[in-house]
Amino acid sequence: MNTRRSFLKKSFLGSQALVWGVPVVYGNEVPEKYPFVGKWLADPEMLPGKNAGLKVLGERPWNIETPPHLLDDKVTPADKIFVRNNGLMPETIDVAKWSLTINGESAKTTKSYSITELKNKFKAYTYQLTIECGGNGRAEFNPPAKGNQWEVGAVSCAKWTGVRLKDILMDVGIKDDAVYIGYYGKDVHLSKDPEKVVISRGVPIAKALEDETLVAWAMNGEDIPLANGHPLRLVMGGWPGSVSGKWLSTIAVRNVVHDGEKMGGDSYRVPCEAVAPGEVVPDENMCIIEGMPVKSIISYPKTGALIKVGQTLPVRGHAWAGDKSVKEVHVSPDFGATWQKADLEGPANRLAWQHFSAELKLPATGYYEIWAKATDSDGKSQPMVVPGWNPKGYLNNACHRIAVKVR
Amino acid sequence: MMEKKNDLLEVLKKATGALIGILSLALILSLGATYLFFFHKPSPKPVIAKQETAAPVAKVEAVAPKAENGTIDEETGFIIDAGWELAKTNCTNCHAATLVTQNRATREGWEGMIRWMQRTQKLWDLGENEAAILDYLAKNYAPENKGRRPNLTDVEWYELEGTK
Numbered sequence: 427m428n429t430r431r432s433f434l435k436k437s438f439l440g441s442q443a444l445v446w447g448v449p450v451v452y453g454n455e456v457p458e459k460y461p462f463v464g465k466w467l468a469d470p471e472m473l474p475g476k477n478a479g480l481k482v483l484g485e486r487p488w489n490i491e492t493p494p495h496l497l498d499d500k501v502t503p504a505d506k507i508f509v510r511n512n513g514l515m516p517e518t519i520d521v522a523k524w525s526l527t528i529n530g531e532s533a534k535t536t537k538s539y540s541i542t543e544l545k546n547k548f549k550a551y552t553y554q555l556t557i558e559c560g561g562n563g564r565a566e567f568n569p570p571a572k573g574n575q576w577e578v579g580a581v582s583c584a585k586w587t588g589v590r591l592k593d594i595l596m597d598v599g600i601k602d603d604a605v606y607i608g609y610y611g612k613d614v615h616l617s618k619d620p621e622k623v624v625i626s627r628g629v630p631i632a633k634a635l636e637d638e639t640l641v642a643w644a645m646n647g648e649d650i651p652l653a654n655g656h657p658l659r660l661v662m663g664g665w666p667g668s669v670s671g672k673w674l675s676t677i678a679v680r681n682v683v684h685d686g687e688k689m690g691g692d693s694y695r696v697p698c699e700a701v702a703p704g705e706v707v708p709d710e711n712m713c714i715i716e717g718m719p720v721k722s723i724i725s726y727p728k729t730g731a732l733i734k735v736g737q738t739l740p741v742r743g744h745a746w747a748g749d750k751s752v753k754e755v756h757v758s759p760d761f762g763a764t765w766q767k768a769d770l771e772g773p774a775n776r777l778a779w780q781h782f783s784a785e786l787k788l789p790a791t792g793y794y795e796i797w798a799k800a801t802d803s804d805g806k807s808q809p810m811v812v813p814g815w816n817p818k819g820y821l822n823n824a825c826h827r828i829a830v831k832v833r
Numbered sequence: 834m835m836e837k838k839n840d841l842l843e844v845l846k847k848a849t850g851a852l853i854g855i856l857s858l859a860l861i862l863s864l865g866a867t868y869l870f871f872f873h874k875p876s877p878k879p880v881i882a883k884q885e886t887a888a889p890v891a892k893v894e895a896v897a898p899k900a901e902n903g904t905i906d907e908e909t910g911f912i913i914d915a916g917w918e919l920a921k922t923n924c925t926n927c928h929a930a931t932l933v934t935q936n937r938a939t940r941e942g943w944e945g946m947i948r949w950m951q952r953t954q955k956l957w958d959l960g961e962n963e964a965a966i967l968d969y970l971a972k973n974y975a976p977e978n979k980g981r982r983p984n985l986t987d988v989e990w991y992e993l994e995g996t997k
């Protein structure tokens with residue numbers, strides 16, 4: 427990843443800043459441990475392997491989102507899958523030596539498996555699973571929420587192949603008091619301190635034991651892209667992407683709610699009780715996000731379409747609903763004054779997104795917005811405005827819309 | 834006489850020892866230089882870094898090109914304004930500059946982010962520069978009221994092909 431060119435550019439910048447005489451304040455421990463080298467650019471090159479049309483939010487750590495019109499594929503291809511990294515990707519990966527260790531106070535024993543052992547010992551399954559970043563849509567919160575300003579494209583639905591986590595856990599044996607699992611991966615903390623854990627999240631044991639919860643080594647029939655967790659990761663559809671730990675090395679079976687990095691504070695948690703926008707929420711009133719809310723995107727046409735009067739506008743996209751399924755999708759050409767029911771396909775399997783399509787007749791020339799609204803199997807729909815404000819800007823499932831002009 | 838001989842021997846021993854030491858050092862240095870010259874691949878932890886961080890930097894201030902307030906620093910995307918160099922120096926060592934520029938917050942909000950980074954991400958004490966950094970961020974990256982749903986902006990219009 428670290429090309430010669432970018433290295434040169436960065437070290438040049440480092441020395442340039444010195445020449446300019448920027449006063450550098452270093453605390454006690456800074457100079458040796460955090461060398462003044464990495465100037466991370468405003469306009470970085472695209473991460474190798476990703477489509478040039480994706481939007482880089484940051485290169486350290488890599489955070490890249492997919493514009494909705496590039497999510498038109500029913501199965502998201504590798505080059506169009508968003509990247510949400512909390513730390514740096516592992517620098518060296520030896521697949522042959524990679525192992526997954528199961529431990530924790532509620533594991534009956536500690537066991538390690540190589541990837542070959544996982545493949546040989548357990549049955550492999552393939553599921554198409556929707557992974558959406560918990561902060562997808564953060565950019566619209568008001569007052570603004572801190573963090574990467576995701577718009578709508580931090581979502582994907584690829585085909586993942588691996589073994590069921592429950593088969594591994596049954597092989598190890600779990601105690602009756604098991605309530606949670608927590609993962610650990612091989613990513614590197616931004617400070618490069620090897621002692622610091624980048625992110626270690628988890629799920630209640632019930633989610634861990636679902637059929638579709640995989641320890642996966644392949645995506646769309648190929649190796650998982652490095653930035654998306656190669657060579658091994660957890661995949662749990664319908665929950666914030668952060669539960670699907672990448673570069674997976676350890677799973678701890680816990681007798682308490684997992685207390686790893688980014689399980690507490692504002693991270694992946696929202697006020698248990700709704701708050702007014704901007705309110706300060708004490709830690710004890712924050713609850714961990716579980717299933718994601720119902721949501722949809724219009725993947726075709728791309729926003730900005732110009733059509734001629736009398737033409738029919740074809741619209742299509744995907745809808746998903748966390749642990750639930752999508753019952754209906756409606757589209758509106760008039761800001762919700764009228765809604766037209768779209769055709770909706772069933773999911774490829776549980777926790778996979780569903781495809782919708784509709785043909786819209788736009789009555790006259792002028793500016794239109796096409797809004798899509800999905801409804802889940804419990805009858806809950808997407809809001810048209812940005813819903814429940816929360817400190818870190820999670821769970822914005824407001825309707826997606828595109829602009830269209832009829833001339 | 835014997836004593837003197839022994840002394841001489843000692844001196845010779847010491848001189849030889851010193852010579853060996855110097856030669857070893859030279860060998861190590863040249864090997865190091867050879868390694869750096871031929872084999873050193875770009876790594877996230879370059880060897881030069883320590884020296885850079887430790888070097889006194891205040892002397893060469895005159896070289897700095899004067900950028901105009903309100904323009905954008907090409908390297909980081911930071912808005913040029915009082916305090917921007919401090920932000921650049923302190924806020925882009927561990928993470929992308931865009932993690933700063935894509936965010937909007939009040940002074941208190943930015944301070945909260947700094948405290949969070951100090952608590953969990955090993956950000957150092959910003960010392961007397963903290964106030965200037967906070968002033969810079971609060972002024973240039975202040976929240977705007979976006980309401981409940983902003984208008985669609987930056988739409989690139991194009992002819993949609995293949996419609997009936």
